[in-house]
Every structure is written in C-alpha cells, then in structure tokens.
Amino acid sequence: MAISSMAIKSLFTGIVEEMGEIRHLGFDESGQSFDMIIHSPTVLQDVNLGDSIAVNGTCLTVTEFDSQRSEFKVGLAPETLRKTSLIELEKGSVVNLERAVKPSTRMGGHFVQGHVDGTGEIVSMEPEGDSLWIKVKTSPEILKFIVPKGFIAVDGTSLTVVNVFDEEECFNFMLVEYTQQKVVIPLKKTGQKVNLEVDILGKYVERLLSSGFVDSIKSR
Structure with a gap:
C-alpha cells in the first residue's frame, strides 16, 4: 500500500505566532512570478532562505528576506492561488503566520501540514x-x-x-x-x-x- 503522496515535509501546530501585514502581492516585473512580501518581525528572528512558513495555513517557502525591514518574500504557484483564499488578499491585509516546528517545539495545537484542502x-x-x-x-x-x-x-x-x-x-x-x-x-x-x-x-x-x-x- 503506497501512501508516499501524503508524505509530510513540513509540520505546523496551528498555533499562530504572529499576524503579519502584506506589503506587496502580485506579479514581479517579468510578469512570470506571483510574489507576496510580508512584514513580520517575530517570524524573521531566525529565518533562513528555504524555510517554510504557514501563511493563513498555506505552507510557503521563503525566497528572500530583509531583516532590517522585517520583511520576507514567498512565491505563489498557480495551483496555490486556485486552491486557497490567498488570491483575495491585498496590500495592507493581515495574515496568520507560523514557522515550521522544530524537534524541540512544544506541541500546543495539532498536526498541521500547511497543505490546504x-x-x-x-x-x-x-x-x-x-x-x-x-x-x-x-x-x-x-x-x-x-x-x-x-x-x-x-x-x-x-x-x-x-x-x-x-x-x-x-x-x-x-x-x-x-x-x-x-x-x-x-x-x-x-x-x-x-x-x-x-x-x-x-x-x-x-x-x-x-x-x-x-x-x-x-x-x-
């Protein structure tokens, strides 16, 4: 019985760490990449490129970050825009944020993958x-x-x-x-x-x- 398609890559608890503010949402200058830039002092405290952050419950990958401005960027794939409510957001909207758990993280909620159904x-x-x-x-x-x-x-x-x-x-x-x-x-x-x-x-x-x-x- 194969269930590899449901393999867990990142895990969250569903305990929101911070409400971040969207500074940009839309295509970049090339018109190919649909990006979101979020202001969020708390989740950037130990961020690295490639880290997973749940944005309104959607697991997204940090592609850029600016610690001085407390901002990070994530890319949104077409399937993500189709399946989630993120497309309804706009500049100034606030979103729930949570970093992926570490082995030492206290489990306060339940197992959340960040894969919106x-x-x-x-x-x-x-x-x-x-x-x-x-x-x-x-x-x-x-x-x-x-x-x-x-x-x-x-x-x-x-x-x-x-x-x-x-x-x-x-x-x-x-x-x-x-x-x-x-x-x-x-x-x-x-x-x-x-x-x-x-x-x-x-x-x-x-x-x-x-x-x-x-x-x-x-x-x-």
Whole structure:
C-alpha cells in the first residue's frame, strides 16, 4: 500500500505566532512570478532562505528576506492561488503566520501540514458573551472529514469543531476572547473565504479503507 503522496515535509501546530501585514502581492516585473512580501518581525528572528512558513495555513517557502525591514518574500504557484483564499488578499491585509516546528517545539495545537484542502465560506458570526461563534460552509469532499470535537485548521489556526450540519454543508467553532485578538478570522466578514485543512488522521483512515487494507487484515 503506497501512501508516499501524503508524505509530510513540513509540520505546523496551528498555533499562530504572529499576524503579519502584506506589503506587496502580485506579479514581479517579468510578469512570470506571483510574489507576496510580508512584514513580520517575530517570524524573521531566525529565518533562513528555504524555510517554510504557514501563511493563513498555506505552507510557503521563503525566497528572500530583509531583516532590517522585517520583511520576507514567498512565491505563489498557480495551483496555490486556485486552491486557497490567498488570491483575495491585498496590500495592507493581515495574515496568520507560523514557522515550521522544530524537534524541540512544544506541541500546543495539532498536526498541521500547511497543505490546504480547500476553502470555506463564512456564513455567520454570532457573539455570545465575549466569545464568537463562527459557522463555515464548505464542499462535501471536505466536510466528510470534519467531525464534532475533532480538529481543523482554519486559516492555519488549530481549532476544535463544535458541530457539523450535514444538510447545510456547514460546521461551526467558537473563538474565545484571547484567540479573537491573536488571529485574523474575526477580522473577516460574512461571505469571505477561509483556508481549510482537515485533520490528517482522517485522510489516512480514508486511504486505508479505500485501499482495501482493512479487508485484507480481516481475511487473514
């Protein structure tokens, strides 16, 4: 059974380190490379060329950086623009940032690859006390991996699903006051998109079932 196509190259926790500001988003002078330049003092503290940084949950590679200006550049491939919500950003937008984990990193969220599975649309944002309930609609292909009390990364933020509404093709989650101040999700409006990455464990389970691995075990 081959699952090499799901090999993990970089790993994140879904705990946002910093909200960075986009200084540039678009094609370079050649018109061939679509780049993003982000202002971000914290994640640049130990950056190197080729490092992986999750930008709104999308694993991107640092191609240039300027420590004095606290800026780094990443390139966006056409497939990345098609699959994520990054194309909707503009100069001045803020984004969630997280550096790839090191072996010594404390695991505070869940295993996040930075491989966005698709996008969802915010359909409601309702406060309850100092907390905020958010409901997101997504495709059936993604929703099948989302379960109540399970993990999901929304714009790179590790969150716990509260409920799944299959008929509406929606799920919801709640942000406490502290989290609202540290991530970009509350800054968005109803109708805007968010990047989604489902729990990798669900994808491995589906792969095992579809390959007939479980049936082969039973037949032994």
